[in-house]
Amino acid sequence: MRAQPQDFAYREATGGLGMGMGNTVHLLEEMHWFWGSDPSMSGQKPVICTVSSRHMLYAWDVQEGVMIWSSPAQQCHIKCLATLPQRSLAVTMDAWNTIKVWNCRDANPLATLTMSTCCVSLEVFLTDGGAFLLIGDFYGDIYTLTLPELKSISHVNALECPLDYLHSSPNRKWIFACGTHLGVLPKVFLAECLLRPAVGRAPLFVSLPFAFCSQARWALMCVNRLTIMFHRDILRTGFTTFDLTAEHTGGSTAIEARQIASFMLSPGMFVPAWMGVRDGTTIVFECGPRLFLFTIEGLLLTEFCDHENIICYLWTDSVHVLTTSRDNYLHLYMWDKEDWHPSLQSCCHLELRKGDIRPNCYDPIAICDNTSIVCVVSKCGGATVLVMYSLNM
Template identity: 50%
Template sequence: MELQLPDLVILRIFSFLDVLNLLQAAQVNRQWNRLSENNYLWRMLCLKRWTFCAFSDEQLGTRTWKQFFYRQVRQEPLMALAKPGDFTYKEVAGNIGIIKSIAYLSGSGLSVDGLERSVICGISSKHKFYAWDVQKGTMIWESPVQSSYIKLMTTLPQKHLAFTVDMEGTIKVWNCSDGDALAAYTMSQRCYSMEAFLTKGGPFLMVGDREGGIYTFTVPDLTCISSVNKLRYPVELLVCSPNQKWIFACGYDEHVFPMVFLTECLLKPSKDDVPLSLCISSPWCWRACWALKKTNRIAMIFRRDSSRRIRFTTFDFTTECLVGQTVIQAHEIASFILPIHMDAPNHFGINDGNMIVFENGPKLFIFTINGLLLQEIRAHQLNICHLWVDPVHILTTSMDNSLHVFMWEKEGRYPYLRNCCQLEQVPGDQKPSCFPPKAICDNMSIVCVVTKCRNSSILVMYSL
């Protein structure tokens, strides 16, 4: 007699399957076919592939998550197959000052309503905050002049919100449509880092200050719900894991040891409990990056050790119950030291949890987390000055006026990078940049900020 498992048991088993295996399971019988259409399963598959599409079922509208998944898979190859002539070029110049940083406000092009529209925002040396429509190449909003220089910016594309911090420690929330900020909060100390993220309980903002404090705010009203001070030095790096379970914090001082916090302890603090955290006993952490597809894994760059070499170390984090108490456990998965002739990279990414990509001079390198060199690509004539890494694309820029687009490909045991196309940062203008150009992208556009003179930047926008 055939044994029929309960729906909940099968759904639990199906949650461990990838797309191919789930589609194969759907062909077994009617029950499995019905359960393989479950919206939760396909939402999890979407989040694994595109960590930035963490919007709600209501925002998805009438479509299912399976339909959304297929639509995005069809859209991805457009960038991979595109040639320079396939892009529409727009350029924004004028009296916008020096644009220090830019970010997507539109959910990285993963629109849920079928209206592909990329919106970016950026902070300017003119004490202003701007937003642009990439496809039209036009400015769609600008803030009033702020009383102090805007130092930091981050966005929450799922909610179409942006956050800024100025030199006086004033945090502001913007929707880039109303004239002024939705809310403001002034810190007692100067802010050094900030991170916005969306959880099941809603959106939150975390800020690290000069004295080692980490403050958590509700969004958009900026109500402070918790504060913790364990670093005692400036919190210069604050990064939330893709599944929002972990918060990584560190500073660049030799006396600072990196720390990992359980996010829920900072979001629902108790007066009697100390937020659950773990100190990593290695100072001089220079950079850290969560794995894009293995959400409890982080890779760190340590600048100095006894041999003065650059070291990559990868950890997995878990929570365990020991003697009736929950603790965070750090498991060192791998570690390797870069060759002595290689400097510490300024940018790097870890894709599937086992591959590290970073720049060094004019080249891109891919290593396994155990130190096996898999790929070396000379991307530019001059040194790479900015590297953008997401689950699908990699962009590199240099002072040589070129912008390279790469995409991850899977063939055999390890993924590799395929060079898709090369674009000019400012077509026809070979004048050197005054500051390192930066580029970001989504599934249908690329934006590069270039500064050819010392008082104003140029925004170069390529869209499909």
């Protein structure tokens, strides 16, 4: 929390990110931790996975700033990436709807499966019963598979529109399923029904009465609590929070989503694109160049003005909040506890490309752990660069 920019070692990743050639610029498009980001997993260096427009998957040593593995070039564009750091697994989905599971050590994937449907979303998670992959498709169906074998477990129809978002709760008890169609309500499924489907029984779920959901986050410290951001019209944004319960009575189970708070932003505010939650009592989101922290009831707690330009990306975990802007800067915040609500402490402002005054042609994205910050920066007329900050310990 007390770190300053000079306390970080700055590295730009080396090893074939892809330079602009003619009218083509090769981009790093997604980024996830592969292993080492969890403080409880001692003795491991932080490693991240990225996919690029070169149709390749990469693994990078964050502390050294070097590529440690790359996959062979795939036959088509990789459109989704998910990782399971606890098992050192990465899952890719390409434009031909082929799913591949990688250990980021060997040239060939551990398992491959080509779906017969158009896939649009991925979610991976680990339970006491094993590791699982959820796939959402264009027709609103959810496919549940084992990892790393990609063995089919269940297939259910969830929505009557493309299933754009799948999010599992921190306790892996609930699965949030949502599309962006105005007339289709999002649903929350009991994960057990997808992982261990009962013959002849439909999976248990509850619909949430807020269409056109654009973001949803499970509270990290209150595992049955879900906050969604929705749009009432093109200029009005609201947030609503639910507590999920499953009551077992006799041989039946009843699911309830109890709305505990809701509020609308004032018409004069920018429409936010990103949000984050931590303990379930507050919401952090961006509006233009400003960052706001509200209670779930709509009380403004804090406003930050650390960026000159519009905030284009927001990332949160249980400790940190990161924001990036096309002003070539990243800002780090940390959660702190004050009175009845958590607060955010502004920590430091880091330059993404030192001395580079060219504008970004794509929105910078960033992630961090307790000692490292990693950001993908795409400069106009140049390469996509993986920037890594490591805290000098």
